[in-house]
Amino acid sequence: MKRVTILVMSLLVAACGRSAEPDYYTLAPVDGALGTAAFLIKVQRPSVPGYLDRPDIVRQGDAYHVQIDESQQWAQPFDVMIEGILAADLRQRLPKCTVMTESGAEIGDPRFLVQLDIQTFNTVSGDKVELKGLLTIVDKTGALPMKSEPIDVTSEGGRSIDSLASGMSGLVGNLADEIVSQLDTAKAKKR
Numbered sequence: 001m002k003r004v005t006i007l008v009m010s011l012l013v014a015a016c017g018r019s020a021e022p023d024y025y026t027l028a029p030v031d032g033a034l035g036t037a038a039f040l041i042k043v044q045r046p047s048v049p050g051y052l053d054r055p056d057i058v059r060q061g062d063a064y065h066v067q068i069d070e071s072q073q074w075a076q077p078f079d080v081m082i083e084g085i086l087a088a089d090l091r092q093r094l095p096k097c098t099v100m101t102e103s104g105a106e107i108g109d110p111r112f113l114v115q116l117d118i119q120t121f122n123t124v125s126g127d128k129v130e131l132k133g134l135l136t137i138v139d140k141t142g143a144l145p146m147k148s149e150p151i152d153v154t155s156e157g158g159r160s161i162d163s164l165a166s167g168m169s170g171l172v173g174n175l176a177d178e179i180v181s182q183l184d185t186a187k188a189k190k191r
Contacts, residue, residue, distance in 0.1 A: 024075040025057065025165050029088040030173035035180035037187045038096035039111045043087045045102045046116035046133075048079050057161060059123045066122075072161050082172060086116070089176035094183065112186075113138040114179055116151075121168065129157045129167030135175065137182055144186050151175065 051066060052058055055073040058066050074081055083101050090099045100106035113136075120132040136148040153174055157167020 020071065022071045022073045023161070024073055025161055026075045027081055027085045027165055027169045027172060029085055029092060030169055032089065032093045032173055032177050032180070035094045035184045036096065037094055037180070037183035039183060039187075040098045040100070040108050041090065041094070041112045041114060041183070042100045042102065042110035043083055043090065043114045044116070045079050045083045046086075046118050048082075048118045048121070052078055052118070052121060054078070057164070059164065082116070082118070082121075085169065085172050086114070086176060086179075089173050090114075090179060093176055093180045097183070109140075111140055112183065113140065116175070121171075123164060124154065127156070127159050128154050129164060129171060130154045131168075131171040131175070135178065137179065139186065147182060151178075 054068070055077070056068045056070050057072045057074060058068055061067050076084075080103055083103055087099050087101045087104075090097070098106075098108065100108060100110060115136040115138065116133060117136075118131070118133040120130055122130070124130045131151055131153050133151045134148055135151050136146065138146050153171055155167045155170050155174075157163040157165075157170070
């Protein structure tokens, strides 16, 4: 009887010490229209607010409540993931450009720096995804004035984690479209 009790207690202790492995998610590049610019570009790692700077996926509940689920996490740091996905979106859209990242090992002296200051990037109203922040494109040559513009875009998605990731991926793609438009304008002004 003593052996059975020890065995049962050992199993209970072992079971309590284990937590389920979380589900991991990532954003994915989305296709967009091709641009014609041919520059060396560097995507800086975006700044993100503290409540998003965590491995756990954060969803907005209501105006004063956020949901943090430790069982559903990003596969890599949030800021690094956005930096990489934005760079991948730009590479697809700008085949004549070389797109580097702050986190990458690429070497070169970029003409343009893409900076993103994220203020909000999560669900709103339960079924929409919102991205708010500031996009700045810096021409290091000084030939074109630095351009900063507010970002405030919303898309469908958000009920499930898959739809949240899909909606967020689409919004990063929309951001890439805006950057392509600005760089194509810079190319036209260069002539």
